Amino acid sequence: MNLPRSNAAQETVDRVRHALGQSAATPARPHAKADGDRKEFDFSSLPEYEILKIWRAVGDLTNIGNPFYRLHDGRASSTTSIGGRTIVNFSSYDYLGLNGHPAVAAAAKAAIDRYGTSVSASRLSSGERQVHRDLEAALARLSGTDDAIAFVSGHATNVSVIGGLLGPEDLIVADAVIHNSIAEGAKLSGAKRILCPHGDLDAFERALRLNRARYRRALIVVEGLYGMDGDIPDLAGLIKLKRRYNAWLMVDEAHATGALGATGRGIAEEQGIDPTEVDIWMGTLSKTLAAAGGYIAGSRALIDLLRYTSPGFVFSVGLAPPVAAAATAAIEVMEREPERATALRRNGRALLARAKARGLDTGLSIGSSVVPVIVGNSGQTVMLSERLMQRGFNVVPAVFPGVAENQARLRFFITSEHSQDQIDQVIDTVAEELPDIRRNASIVGAIVGR
Structure with missing residues (x-):
């Protein structure tokens, strides 16, 4: 659970203590004045940690x-x-019940026998394994795109890709309830960030109309299926906006893969959209695909660029062979069934x-x-x-x-x-x-x- 910080954290502590009939929190401690005074830097003294302790105490008192x-x-x-x-x-x-499916488990076990449990370095430096190429070909096929690239973490996929493609001269327009990984990637990029009310296409249009001309690149980013609310965006309307304002459109399909469309291919299939109309498809391997990690699917130029420049890929170990094999097998079962x-x-x-x-x-x-x-x-x-x-x-x-x-x-x-x-x-x-x-x-x- 995310926790509030600084003043908000202290206010929460005060409110909880007040409800428990305790006195308000003591005033903030002064900053350490000497090298020998290290209490200020003790994690247990942080207001955020105080909140955790109080919540646990409340649970004990109420038997929850x-x-x-x-x-x-x-x-x-x-x-x-x-x-x-x-x-x-x-x-x-595990939306399609593929975690533990015999074909998925067998593929993971066979990959261990052939490749071991790790590739032991980044793919750039340790070389490719066929299991990676098989997965990325399957992801591109599933997404309806030219190519795909797999990362070891879904969260890191968004952070690294958004943080790498955009910079301080750029603009990011996103839905207000977008996933934390997208928000963190946007902050890392240093780009101008505008959050629009959830699902409000007019607000997206207004943000682009008033701001696009002042920035080098622009990115519109939404989720294909919102993991907190279970609703979907108007993809055709967003495509019109990205064309009108010369922006990239990125869709996070973490919850949509397997869940939307007649065969589970996501929001493009659900809404009858050509998937090549979306510039950047992001997804995870950890949900429907019964593995762990993330991926980007899109044009061959985009994927080639990420293979050589995205920090979360270039400077991270390659996906574990049994994980990659499991995800590939899950896609194949999904397509067959x-x-x-x-x-x-x-x-x-x-x-x-x-x-x-x-x-x-x-x-x-x-x-x-x-x-x-x-x-x-x-x-x-x-x-x-x-x-x-x-x-x-x-x-x-x-x-x-x-x-x-x-x-x-x-x-x-x-x-x-x-x-x-x-x-x-x-x-x-x-x-x-x-x-x-x-x-x-x-x-x-x-x-x-x-």
């Missing part, structure tokens, strides 16, 4: 377990085992419909792989997650400051493997527990409420 970093006993799919107990799992990105994408979409729509029928707030979700249930209070959201765990469901909350306090929510990640009974039961359980939590708001609700 920590909903984060739950320890799973083995592979987590539509069900998982936590503490030896089988739990129905709605907190997995389009019924998996059909089942996922059926399940997503079923959960969305059930939630709406029970009067739950699902926000903007279209009913694909991500459906939020918005509670609007962080403490109550954490309590609801705990109640669900007690009743056999794992659904991790998204709370302040990761989202605005009035947008605190449970995020349901649906897979092709969930049954209709599991979907009905979890939504019915939410509908039963939430009113009781709201009627009997506990100290946790008071602590984080505004």
Whole structure:
């Protein structure tokens, strides 16, 4: 969970202490005056760490377990085992049920036998392995582009590519709820950054109209399927804008691959768009593709440029052979079995419909792989997650400051493997527990409420 910093962090500490009946935080410590006085630089003295300690104390007082970093006993799919107990799992990105698929596991094992567990250096210096080329050819085919390049981290893919392609003379126009990795890449670039209200195409147009002429390069960046809200952008409208204002368009398909389109190829397939109309496709290997890492797909010139200039690729170890082989095999299974994408979409729509029928707030979700249930209070959201765990469901909350306090929510990640009974039961359980939590708001609700 992201934490507030500096003054915001201290204010949160004060507010929590006040709710607990404690005195306000002591004034900020003076800066260290001598080399011997190092307490100022002790991490345990930071306000951010104070928040963590207080949250843990509150959990102990109220007998609410920590909903984060739950320890799973083995592979987590539509069900998982936590503490030896089988739990129905709605907190997995394994959207098409390919993690542990026999063909995927066999490919990873064969790659270990041939290449080992690591390539032991960057691909630029240690040389290529066929397993990398096979993966990138499969990613380009999946994306409908000339070429692709695979990085060892999805987060680092966005940071490195955006931070490398743009600079202080450039402009980045992004959706306000864009993923942290994109925001960090934009900050690294030093470019002028404009965040537009979520999904507001008019705001994108206005930002470009008023600012584009003053900058060398411009990048429009959105997600193909928003991982917090489960909605999608107007891709055709964004393509018109990028043409009108001579900008690059980048689409992050982390949650969209496997989840959108008749065969799971993403938002371009979903909306009937030629994928070559988008300049930069980004995706991850860690969700539908049952591996770990990230990739960029696009024109041959773009990929060639990144192979020789992107710091996150040039100066990082190459993707581990079993990971690359697993992702390639996952793409092949996905292509052979389009019924998996059909089942996922059926399940997503079923959960969305059930939630709406029970009067739950699902926000903007279209009913694909991500459906939020918005509670609007962080403490109550954490309590609801705990109640669900007690009743056999794992659904991790998204709370302040990761989202605005009035947008605190449970995020349901649906897979092709969930049954209709599991979907009905979890939504019915939410509908039963939430009113009781709201009627009997506990100290946790008071602590984080505004």
